[in-house]
Each structure stands twice: as structure tokens, then as C-alpha cells.
Amino acid sequence: MQKTIIFKLLILIIILSLNYSTVSLGQTSTDSTGISAPTPIELTDINYEIEQTEKKLNKMQYGLAPDATVARIDTALKKYVDFINKQANEFNEYNPNNLSKFFLENTYRSWEGFNSKLHNWKTDINIRIVAIQKNIDELDKLKARWDLTSSDDKIKEELVDLNSRISEVIGDIKDIRKKFVQKKWKLLLIEDKISEITTFNNNIIEEVSQLQQHLRDSLFIASSQPLWKVKVEKSDFSPVKPRLKKVWHENSKTMVNYLKTINLSPFLILIFFITVLFFFLRVKYLKLERDDSDPGYKSILRTLIDRPVLTLFSIILITYHLLFPNYPLIIAQILTLILLINMRYILAGFIDNE
Numbered sequence: 001m002q003k004t005i006i007f008k009l010l011i012l013i014i015i016l017s018l019n020y021s022t023v024s025l026g027q028t029s030t031d032s033t034g035i036s037a038p039t040p041i042e043l044t045d046i047n048y049e050i051e052q053t054e055k056k057l058n059k060m061q062y063g064l065a066p067d068a069t070v071a072r073i074d075t076a077l078k079k080y081v082d083f084i085n086k087q088a089n090e091f092n093e094y095n096p097n098n099l100s101k102f103f104l105e106n107t108y109r110s111w112e113g114f115n116s117k118l119h120n121w122k123t124d125i126n127i128r129i130v131a132i133q134k135n136i137d138e139l140d141k142l143k144a145r146w147d148l149t150s151s152d153d154k155i156k157e158e159l160v161d162l163n164s165r166i167s168e169v170i171g172d173i174k175d176i177r178k179k180f181v182q183k184k185w186k187l188l189l190i191e192d193k194i195s196e197i198t199t200f201n202n203n204i205i206e207e208v209s210q211l212q213q214h215l216r217d218s219l220f221i222a223s224s225q226p227l228w229k230v231k232v233e234k235s236d237f238s239p240v241k242p243r244l245k246k247v248w249h250e251n252s253k254t255m256v257n258y259l260k261t262i263n264l265s266p267f268l269i270l271i272f273f274i275t276v277l278f279f280f281l282r283v284k285y286l287k288l289e290r291d292d293s294d295p296g297y298k299s300i301l302r303t304l305i306d307r308p309v310l311t312l313f314s315i316i317l318i319t320y321h322l323l324f325p326n327y328p329l330i331i332a333q334i335l336t337l338i339l340l341i342n343m344r345y346i347l348a349g350f351i352d353n354e
Contacts, residue, residue: 038141040148046162053142053169057176060135064179070128073121074190077197084114084197087257088204101215105329106254108208112326113261115201122194125187132184139177146170254328267323271316278312307346314342 041049091107150166285300317335321327327335 038144038148040151041145046149046166050165050169053146053173056138056142057172060139060176060180063132063135064176064183067128069124070187070190073124077121077190077193080118081193081197084200087111087114088200091204096211099211101212102329103250104208104212104215106250108205108212109326109328110254110257111201111205111208113258115198115205116326117261118194118198118201122191122198125191125194129184129187129191132180132187136177136180136184139173139180143170143173143177146173251328251330255330258326258328258331262324267320270319270323274315274319275312278308278315282308310342310346314339314346317342 087110094103146166146169150163150170282305286305317339321335
């Protein structure tokens with residue numbers, strides 16, 4: 001009998017604890033939303049709240065001012081559409097079965113650079129859309145609170161004169177909100193246009209990737225005669241001038257387009273700090289007056305001390321490679337050549353001439 005009573009008590013305790021946990025969880029989930037229903041403003045605080053609301057509205061007015069960045073993006077975007085279409089048309093004029101690995105890689109990097117520029121524009125626009133939406137949400141909260149206050153019976157009965165001021169505040173909130181909504185839609189249209197061009201770019205990139213994959217798949221397939229059996233005719237390389245002109249056009253176009261898509265300002269600032277840090281470390285190391293008995297002294301001597309300019313220049317080139325990975329292959333070849341020449345003199349102290 002006692003065991004039965006104890007068992008029932010345990011069941012009752014478990015049921016009560018489960019109910020309490022459920023209620024607690026329900027309260028927590030409700031509170032965790034962080035959304036509180038608007039409440040009317042107390043009668044004694046109305047004048048103060050009107051002043052605070054007017055200050056907020058005046059501050060929000062700055063968000064409606066013309067944005068130079070948005071204007072620049074909007075203007076550049078209109079020109080960029082024609083530019084992208086022109087590049088796509090030039091690419092489609094080539095025979096897809098007769099494109100070299102060098103050309104495809106260059107084309108891939110170019111279109112990735114175009115995408116990077118569009119991504120930066122989209123990020124700038126999106127940041128402004130988010131900021132505007134925050135202002136709209138804040139205005140909605142203000143309006144909801146003032147609507148409740150204006151419909152409060154106490155306000156209507158005791159302070160009739162304040163109703164006109166409250167109505168003015170609500171009207172100002174509606175006007176500013178309308179302007180923010182209009183600006184938001186303009187930005188959304190620009191963002192949509194950027195997304196449309198980005199999709200077009202991605203289709204070109206996908207096509208180039210497929211052509212690259214086709215080249216890799218057919219790498220060990222004998223699609224033509226061996227080199228020693230090929231008969232070279234004059235028509236294969238003549239006329240030379242138009243061919244060289246076309247090569248020059250493609251490479252120069254790639255270079256110009258690449259320079260238009262990058263922003264060198266961060267790189268130049270970074271190089272300034274790297275240069276200052278490099279020579280600061282060099283001066284500090286010279287003051288230490290180390291000798292051959294110190295581990296690593298010869299390595300430091302041959303790079304930081306004996307050949308500082310070459311070492312620093314090599315660091316700058318490597319930094320450029322890390323910051324701008326999608327540069328054209330012609331730049332990659334120039335950078336590689338310069339690095340090889342630099343390393344020939346830097347490594348001369350570490351290895352023999354042979």
C-alpha cells in the first residue's frame with residue numbers, strides 16, 4: 001500500500017514538473033522573439049516624446065540625401081551592360097573548337113574579374129538597402145505607438161490641443177516612410193539589374209569552364225598528326241600582320257579591362273606599410289650587431305641586409321599575387337619572369353653558380 005502511494009506521488013511530481021517546463025519553455029519562446037507590442041505614450045511624457053520623435057525624423061532625413069556612390073554605380077552600370085554584351089559577342093565569334101588553353105584561361109580570369117566588380121557593386125547597394133529597411137522598421141514602430149496614443153480616450157478628453165501636434169507627427173512619419181520606400185525600390189531595381197548581369201556573366205564563365213574541361217579530357221587524344229609529319233604551308237601563317245594584330249588586340253584588351261576592374265588603392269596603402277616595416281626591421285637588425293655565430297645570421301645578411309631592394313620587390317610581387325588572383329596570364333608571365341630574375345640574385349648567396 002505504501003509503495004503504491006509513493007509511486008502515485010512520484011508520477012504526480014513528474015507530471016507537475018513537465019507541465020512547469022512546458023509553460024516555462026512557452027514563455028521563453030515568446031519572450032525570446034524580442035518583439036513587444038507598442039503601448040500608448042503616457043500623458044505626462046507626450047511633449048517629451050514629440051521632441052524625441054522630431055529629432056529622430058530629422059536625423060533620418062540624412063538617409064534620404066543623394067548618395068554619390070549609388071549615382072556612380074547606376075551610371076557605370078548602364079555603360080557596363082553594353083561593355084559586357086560587346087565582350088560576349090567577341091567571345092562568341094571565335095570557333096569554340098579552336099581555342100587555346102592560354103586564351104581560355106585568360107578569358108576565364110577576365111570574366112571572373114567582371115564578376116568581382118559586379119559583386120562589389122551589389123554589396124554596396126545591399127548595405128544601403130539594409131540600412132533603409134531598418135529606418136522603415138523604426139518608422140513603423142513610431143507610427144504604431146503614436147496611432148495608439150492618438151486613439152487613447154484620455155488624450156482626447158484631457159488634452160485636445162495635443163491631438164493636432166500628434167497628427168502632425170504621424171503625418172511627418174508617413175511622409176518620410178514613403179520617401180524611404182521609394183528610395184528602397186530604386187535600389188532594388190539597381191540590385192536586380194546587377195543580378196541579371198551577374199547571371200549572364202556566370203553563363204559565359206560556365207561555357208569557358210566546359211571548353212577548358214574539354215581540352216583537359218582530350219589532352220591525350222591524338223586529334224591531329226605528329227609534329228614531325230605536319231606539312232607547313234604558307235597559308236598556315238600568312239598573312240602575319242593581321243594575326244599579330246589580333247593577338248595584340250586580345251592581350252591589350254584583356255589588360256585594359258583588367259585594370260578597369262581592380263582598385264589599387266588598398267594595395268598601395270599595404271605596400272607603404274610593408275616597406276616601412278621592412279626597413280624598420282632592417283635598421284633594428286643592424287643595431288643588434290650579430291655575427292656568424294648566430295643561427296640564421298647568414299640568411300638574414302643575404303636577404304635583409306645585402307639585397308634589401310630585391311627582397312622587398314619580391315615581397316611586393318607576391319603580395320600583389322595574393323591580393324589579385326584573377327590577373328591576366330600576360331601579367332602572370334611578367335611577374336614570374338621578374339621574380340625569377342630577382343631570385344637569381346637573392347639565391348646567389350645560398351647556392352653555388354652551377
